[in-house]
Amino acid sequence: MLTRPRELTRKQLRELVLELDKAGFTEINLATAWWEMTNQDIAARIVGYIRQAAIGDALQPYKERVEHALQKLLASKTWTAPQRDWLKRIAAQTKANLLVDRKALDDPDLVFKREGGGFNCLDLIFNFELQQVLEAFNDSLWQSTAA
Numbered sequence: 001m002l003t004r005p006r007e008l009t010r011k012q013l014r015e016l017v018l019e020l021d022k023a024g025f026t027e028i029n030l031a032t033a034w035w036e037m038t039n040q041d042i043a044a045r046i047v048g049y050i051r052q053a054a055i056g057d058a059l060q061p062y063k064e065r066v067e068h069a070l071q072k073l074l075a076s077k078t079w080t081a082p083q084r085d086w087l088k089r090i091a092a093q094t095k096a097n098l099l100v101d102r103k104a105l106d107d108p109d110l111v112f113k114r115e116g117g118g119f120n121c122l123d124l125i126f127n128f129e130l131q132q133v134l135e136a137f138n139d140s141l142w143q144s145t146a147a
Contacts, residue, residue, distance in 0.1 A: 010109075066095045069140040073133070082125050085118065090137065101134065 060068075070091040074084065089111060090100045097104070105112040105119040116122045123130040 063095050066091050069137055069143075072140050072143075073137050076136075079123075084110075086122060086125060087133075087137075090134070094137075096143075099138075101138075102131070105130075120140050 093100050102119050126133055
């Protein structure tokens, strides 16, 4: 297992997560550790440095960028309670994985598919505008926080 982790099945990975959880290593702690060590995190930091150098954008931790983008989106219009709830879940998943797109919304291992039915069902909740909402959210991640 340690020398060939790519050969683990989803079932084995889930069992491993349960065992780690029993030992005090929660999924949240593991997700945080994973997030902090990914190439995506490094890329996000590099993008932040480039933006800061190129246009004077303030350096800001990625999680703060996500929260700012969420607050901007929530303030952009009147959302229904279910829409607000899903927007908050999208932001939480974005903090953990750096990207929530249609593929993530249809991933059976994520809350969006399990509890929301995936992209098509969630799109109904968003009046068939979910793709535009995701694009607006992802675009606002890298807008200047002063904007």
